[in-house]
Amino acid sequence: MHTSVREMTCTKQIFSKRVCIQVGRLVGAAFTSCRRFHAEIVRLESSGLPIIHHGKYVCDLPANHRFPMGKFPRVLQCLLKDQVIAENQVWLPEIASQELLSCVHTEEYLNSFINGKVNEQEQRRTGFPWSEGIVSRCRYETGGTVLAAEVALQRGLACSTAGGTHHAFPSFGSGFCLLNDLAVAAKHLMGTSSSKRKVLIVDLDVHQGDGTAFIFQEEPRVFTFSVHCGKNFPLRKQQSDLDVSLEDGLEDKEYLSTVETHLPCLLETFRPDLVLYDAGVDPHREDELGRLRLTDHGLYQRDLYVLKTVVSRGIPVAAVIGGGYSRDIDILAARHSIIHRAATQVWRECLT
Numbered sequence: 277m278h279t280s281v282r283e284m285t286c287t288k289q290i291f292s293k294r295v296c297i298q299v300g301r302l303v304g305a306a307f308t309s310c311r312r313f314h315a316e317i318v319r320l321e322s323s324g325l326p327i328i329h330h331g332k333y334v335c336d337l338p339a340n341h342r343f344p345m346g347k348f349p350r351v352l353q354c355l356l357k358d359q360v361i362a363e364n365q366v367w368l369p370e371i372a373s374q375e376l377l378s379c380v381h382t383e384e385y386l387n388s389f390i391n392g393k394v395n396e397q398e399q400r401r402t403g404f405p406w407s408e409g410i411v412s413r414c415r416y417e418t419g420g421t422v423l424a425a426e427v428a429l430q431r432g433l434a435c436s437t438a439g440g441t442h443h444a445f446p447s448f449g450s451g452f453c454l455l456n457d458l459a460v461a462a463k464h465l466m467g468t469s470s471s472k473r474k475v476l477i478v479d480l481d482v483h484q485g486d487g488t489a490f491i492f493q494e495e496p497r498v499f500t501f502s503v504h505c506g507k508n509f510p511l512r513k514q515q516s517d518l519d520v521s522l523e524d525g526l527e528d529k530e531y532l533s534t535v536e537t538h539l540p541c542l543l544e545t546f547r548p549d550l551v552l553y554d555a556g557v558d559p560h561r562e563d564e565l566g567r568l569r570l571t572d573h574g575l576y577q578r579d580l581y582v583l584k585t586v587v588s589r590g591i592p593v594a595a596v597i598g599g600g601y602s603r604d605i606d607i608l609a610a611r612h613s614i615i616h617r618a619a620t621q622v623w624r625e626c627l628t
């Protein structure tokens with residue numbers, strides 16, 4: 277295992293900061309109430325954990341495309357079927373406007389992506405053929421992560437059923453990621469606060485959050501923490517504020533102990549006003565793209581630990597599902613629903 281923290285002279289200086297401180301409606305007919313996008317008009321319509329979901333999180337892909345697009349609606353179906361959540365817990369995000377996206381992405385990139393002027397080489401890099409559907413999907417997904425963050429600030433905890441597109445850079449998409457929802461949410465939430473909130477991004481997807489790390493490398497109010505398998509994509513890593521690079525084949529116990537080693541210290545030193553949590557399930561032993569060996573139980577313990585550790589300090593947390601790859605969409609959706617199940621437990625134990 278290799279851990280690298282940026283030099284102490286970096287703009288964030290988490291340890292010296294410590295010294296300073298010490299000295300909706302679901303799309304479909306079943307839902308009747310539509311919750312609005314902005315946190316100030318959030319209404320108290322359910323006492324349950326807020327789940328952010330939109331029917332437009334999904335779009336058509338060519339037959340046999342290897343990205344498991346069908347997982348997004350299936351995660352919600354799985355949660356409802358198993359009665360983990362009720363329908364009135366579902367919040368409907370708005371589509372992310374071009375103006376909102378421009379807090380992270382360049383105007384040139386947004387114009388070409390939104391208007392379909394993406395060349396073949398760029399499409400190969402993202403893994404997706406361009407379509408109006410994919411643009412819409414990514415914009416709703418980003419709106420969902422922003423709403424999750426806004427609602428988390430009001431309620432303490434919220435989870436989307438998509439999100440975690442951490443390989444997207446300001447001027448290009450990469451590795452199934454076209455818009456960086458985590459970065460947009462972090463920038464948006466910082467920008468709407470008069471006191472300039474600090475955001476900690478905890479990225480436990482098996483792949484490094486390279487786009488997010490790049491976007492915030494000079495931003496002292498966002499701390500990027502990535503735990504990933506060193507041999508996984510991307511080949512060329514960016515530098516997060518804290519990277520923990522894991523060896524292939526790591527199992528539950530060692531993985532959890534790695535997270536436990538770093539997270540409390542980051543919370544105490546950086547003292548975020550909001551945590552964005554990418555709960556990717558691709559560290560799972562059966563994941564088609566990951567190289568680690570976590571079990572479902574290990575992922576549950578991980579998510580429970582992260583959420584409890586953050587929430588018990590009174591810090592709001594918004595979770596997104598991150599990466600997960602399997603040809604069996606039902607198995608994959610159930611795996612992604614682990615974060616919502618863990619969040620439900622934390623909600624009941626700590627927030628009600």
Ligand SMILES: [Zn+2]
Nearest residue numbers: 481483558599
């Ligand atoms: Zn991943």
